[in-house]
Amino acid sequence: MAVKTAAAVPRRPRVWWPLGFLLPALVLFVGLVVLPIVVALLLSFCSWNGSTQIQFVGLANWHQFVHDDSALAALQRTALLVIASLLIQEPIAMALGIYAAGRQRHRAVLTAIYFLPMLISAAALGILWGQLLSPVNGGIQYAGQNFGLVFLNHDWLGDPELVMATVIVLIAWEFIPFHSLLYQAGVRQIPTSIYEAAALDGIGPVRRLFSITIPMLRHTIVTSSTLNIVGSLTVFDLIYTLTGGGPGESTRVLALAQYLEGFNSLNFGYASVLAVVLGVAAVIVSVILVGVTGFGKMRSQAEGV
Amino acid sequence: MSGTREASPRSAGGSDRATSLLGSTPSRHARPTSRVAARLRRGGTWLAALIWLVVVGAPIYYMVVVSIEPPDEFLASNPWLPSGATLGNYGAVFDSGFARYLVNSVIVAGATTVLAVAVSLLAAYAIVIHTSRATGFVFRAFLIGFAVPIQALIIPLYLELLRLSLYDSLLGLILPMAAFSLPITILVLANFLREVPLSLVDAMRLDGAGPLRILWSLALPISWPAVATVGIFDFVTSWNNFLFPLILTQSPDNATVPLSVFNFQGNHFANVPQIMASVALATAPLLVLYLFARRRLISGLAAGFGS
Numbered sequence: 001m002a003v004k005t006a007a008a009v010p011r012r013p014r015v016w017w018p019l020g021f022l023l024p025a026l027v028l029f030v031g032l033v034v035l036p037i038v039v040a041l042l043l044s045f046c047s048w049n050g051s052t053q054i055q056f057v058g059l060a061n062w063h064q065f066v067h068d069d070s071a072l073a074a075l076q077r078t079a080l081l082v083i084a085s086l087l088i089q090e091p092i093a094m095a096l097g098i099y100a101a102g103r104q105r106h107r108a109v110l111t112a113i114y115f116l117p118m119l120i121s122a123a124a125l126g127i128l129w130g131q132l133l134s135p136v137n138g139g140i141q142y143a144g145q146n147f148g149l150v151f152l153n154h155d156w157l158g159d160p161e162l163v164m165a166t167v168i169v170l171i172a173w174e175f176i177p178f179h180s181l182l183y184q185a186g187v188r189q190i191p192t193s194i195y196e197a198a199a200l201d202g203i204g205p206v207r208r209l210f211s212i213t214i215p216m217l218r219h220t221i222v223t224s225s226t227l228n229i230v231g232s233l234t235v236f237d238l239i240y241t242l243t244g245g246g247p248g249e250s251t252r253v254l255a256l257a258q259y260l261e262g263f264n265s266l267n268f269g270y271a272s273v274l275a276v277v278l279g280v281a282a283v284i285v286s287v288i289l290v291g292v293t294g295f296g297k298m299r300s301q302a303e304g305v
Numbered sequence: 306m307s308g309t310r311e312a313s314p315r316s317a318g319g320s321d322r323a324t325s326l327l328g329s330t331p332s333r334h335a336r337p338t339s340r341v342a343a344r345l346r347r348g349g350t351w352l353a354a355l356i357w358l359v360v361v362g363a364p365i366y367y368m369v370v371v372s373i374e375p376p377d378e379f380l381a382s383n384p385w386l387p388s389g390a391t392l393g394n395y396g397a398v399f400d401s402g403f404a405r406y407l408v409n410s411v412i413v414a415g416a417t418t419v420l421a422v423a424v425s426l427l428a429a430y431a432i433v434i435h436t437s438r439a440t441g442f443v444f445r446a447f448l449i450g451f452a453v454p455i456q457a458l459i460i461p462l463y464l465e466l467l468r469l470s471l472y473d474s475l476l477g478l479i480l481p482m483a484a485f486s487l488p489i490t491i492l493v494l495a496n497f498l499r500e501v502p503l504s505l506v507d508a509m510r511l512d513g514a515g516p517l518r519i520l521w522s523l524a525l526p527i528s529w530p531a532v533a534t535v536g537i538f539d540f541v542t543s544w545n546n547f548l549f550p551l552i553l554t555q556s557p558d559n560a561t562v563p564l565s566v567f568n569f570q571g572n573h574f575a576n577v578p579q580i581m582a583s584v585a586l587a588t589a590p591l592l593v594l595y596l597f598a599r600r601r602l603i604s605g606l607a608a609g610f611g612s
């Protein structure tokens with residue numbers, strides 16, 4: 001490739017400092033991210049209970065997975081969680097983001113409060129909500145019985161029919177602030193001139209929303225949706241501290257199933273199958289949607305304004 | 306994709322835009338009917354904003370109120386109103402070793418942040434300043450790591466740290482947390498380092514400055530805002546990390562704050578006010594940080610995503 005002639009002086013002689021600069025990051029990344037990916041794949045063909053020797057068992061774990069009704073149910077719960085989260089969180093987050101983009105003082109104050117759930121660790125949130133929804137003098141139950149809010153009178157965590165809905169709502173409560181932050185940033189980047197032109201043309205607020213704001217936000221919508229899908233696909237902390245996957249298996253989503261299968265039932269080989277399925281699903285979603293994001297980014301830049 | 310843009314007021318016209326966006330201000334040429342419609346819309350916006358305030362505020366209010374309630378009165382009273390006020394619940398949380406968990410969390414989150422940012426700064430500098438096929442490949446490899454969820458890798462990590470004799474140690478938390486912070490940290494820093502003028506780099510190089518010297522005295526001062534932003538993101542993420550302490554530690558001495566709250570609930574399951582005090586204490590450090598550095602914290606949380 002690089003033909004050395006007297007005329008073409010090589011611009012950059014071979015230097016070694018970039019390798020030295022990359023090395024610490026590469027060691028950490030290869031050792032603790034790349035190697036675990038390989039080990040997870042290998043373990044899915046092995047049997048290991050945490051203390052004995054790891055044994056190669058071929059496709060046995062994968063065979064078990066294909067015939068496992070409990071795993072199928074976990075997959076269905078995960079799909080429900082992902083779709084419901086997307087449909088519930090994105091519209092609310094967009095509305096809040098548009099609201100929060102305003103620079104009025106009262107909006108700034110309210111927005112500061114709206115963003116608070118982002119700061120609380122998901123594990124602490126699970127415990128806080130577990131107490132709020134407790135049937136033993138929990139705040140929600142008390143409000144249902146004494147404040148006339150009869151629609152609150154349900155066993156939100158104990159009823160297997162209701163508990164997934166509860167989890168979906170609480171995950172929305174946890175993640176909407178982050179997504180509205182993304183939408184706030186997106187709205188603030190829309191050039192004011194477009195709205196001024198629209199106002200001069202006498203275009204009403206509803207049309208401004210659907211013809212200017214939402215189209216201009218499409219890049220944010222894709223980013224937020226990607227993070228939303230991957231986030232709810234892998235959600236663990238809140239469900240684990242709130243229900244532990246129960247009652248029964250009614251909130252056992254994929255991330256919980258692989259944890260419990262491994263660290264509670266000590267079937268690390270079979271748990272690795274579930275982990276690989278989870279990881280592959282997350283990577284596929286990210287790669288597809290990031291591809292779309294790149295496309296959307298190019299388009300929005302090309303259309304400029 | 307730059308996380309530093311967010312939260313800094315860019316245009317003075319922002320206020321006008323957002324109001325007109327929601328139709329809060331009636332147009333100058335408005336007919337009477339549309340003025341009524343605008344007023345209705347404004348009322349609707351206020352109502353929705355207040356409903357959301359209650360949705361977000363009520364649980365946080367509940368946490369604080371219950372945490373100061375005397376434990377023996379809690380079950381017989383309205384949990385939404387304090388039947389008495391005591392700081393004893395907080396005392397009980399500290400008696401359970403909370404200070405130790407706090408120190409652990411500061412060490413783990415602090416060391417993770419410093420390690421991730423330092424290592425990423427070196428890598429991002431090499432990727433941006435020395436563009437070649439090799440550095441380009443490494444950059445893309447890191448970006449793919451971005452998509453891999455930590456939840457899917459806890460079993461191999463557990464196995465690996467057992468073999469490395471790092472299981473149940475703070476270092477065994479710091480290294481994986483830093484490793485998983487690398488993709489976002491390198492991405493944000495690399496985007497910012499592209500602003501460093503290459504002519505200045507070359508000038509310093511001709512003056513005989515080595516790459517470390519150029520990074521330290523030219524690139525770092527320029528990229529300081531990005532370092533702060535992504536550092537905050539790394540700190541908050543590792544501070545709130547619950548999964549790694551759950552699977553990679555065993556002895557209570559090595560628990561961090563989020564895990565300690567979970568353990569505390571397991572040990573005091575009947576004492577709701579004390580549990581709420583432990584949740585409140587776990588939340589307090591970031592809330593204090595939020596009070597004093599809201600803009601920085603918010604832009605840090607949006608690091609890399611808010612473009």
